[in-house]
Amino acid sequence: MFLKKITLLREEIQSTNRYPFSIPAIRTLDEINLQSNVTFFVGENGSGKSTLLEAIADKCEFHTAGGGRNNLYDVYAADSVLGSYIRLSWLPKVTNGFFLRAESFYHFATHIDEVDESGFKDYGGKSLHEQSHGESFLSLFLHRFKGKAIYLLDEPEAALSPTRQLTFLRIIHDLASHGNAQFIIATHSPILLGYPYADILSFDGEKIEKIDYEMTEHYQITSYFMQHRERFLEELLKEEE
Template sequence: MEWWNSDYYIRSIKLLKENIPSFSEYPFSLEVIQNLNSLELHPKVTYIVGENGTGKSTILEAIAIAYGFNSEGGTKNFNFSTTETHSNLYKFLRLVKGITKPEDGFFLRAESFYNLATNIDNLDQETLGNKIIDSYGGLSLHEQSHGESFFSLFLNRFSGKGLYILDEPEAALSPSRQMSMLSRLHELVLKNSQFIIATHSPIIMAYPDSIIYEIKEGINKVKYEDTEHYIVMKSFMNNTNKMLDILMDY
């Protein structure tokens, strides 16, 4: 029996609504949180998609912190804090875990990746032994373009048998790099990895063996072709001139 049919790292999450003191304050005032009870996670890849401000990153962040990751990203060994901006949603989540524990793990936040890179450089300046950056490709993430540093992380730091939580990983990646990321994601899935990803990219959310949850009047499981991101992008690419005429009011 394949590993993902018998055990994986996070099976589901449950919102402990009975412990929430008030639904009038953020993030509990978000419509998606008010309608959330539990989410089954795919053993390979789970996507959370939706418009800006709907709460997908808030949910992803809460899952990561509840699992033990630093709120600004990195592995469980990172404990730096630049600005305390995370919500307390994680305190009200119960993670249903599998028997097997991951041997690797990483929480990637596009918005705080710069802070992560800085922390790695600072820690490496304080050590005389092996450098942290060696496991990220050997070159300071600040000495690469934003896209190169993101991709270096996927290629070098992610080793398999891991839980990888990614918040908008497409932020620094060109379309061709996003396709390369899909290929790397598949390699890591074959090495017994589980991904939870919040994204706007129709390319990144195309991985076939996955669950897609779309936040839209609640949170619902949808097919790839039924996501608003896919529909809008397909319509624009197939009718570019007509869409431009509408958008520019010609």
């Protein structure tokens, strides 16, 4: 592990009524102690998990629309609001890594097309635009993710089939289990959340709390749906009287 603690600089905040400090999980944040090489952020849309992940990327000096320290390109509204209000504690500090933002990956791929002079060796040997969405994500994970680094991933499952999510779990394990990489991942995937050596931090309550896999809404709803599909759908889709 490299990143040990995330601290909110409360003395710098002028008002908790303004975004993003109005988000309950952010408003009540003091500090997060990271204890695993793989940490998942979970929560409903708008719960603050992606906002905090983006702020971490900003403090790491990664491009907040996606990329590492050396990826410089213009994307509208790519700045982090929260980044100036957190402090990261490292031991040791690393500068290598990557921020994946699924929703703006197209812009990153276009940037790589414009600047790559190595035959896309870090991306499977061809342009990310010449690969399917899922293939381009796996090419990134397989070829660019290496060495001592921190990887911040916002919904990486967006382009991955269930089978490829399992492949991605193996990639995470190979990198993290040797102590060469740290992952912080915001996700809705019950498959990725099942990684047995991870900590899961929930953003759904009034404050950020560590929870067990079986207590996540992602596991509970998926499990119930699989076991009671017909009853679940009958209740969900029945017409109102």
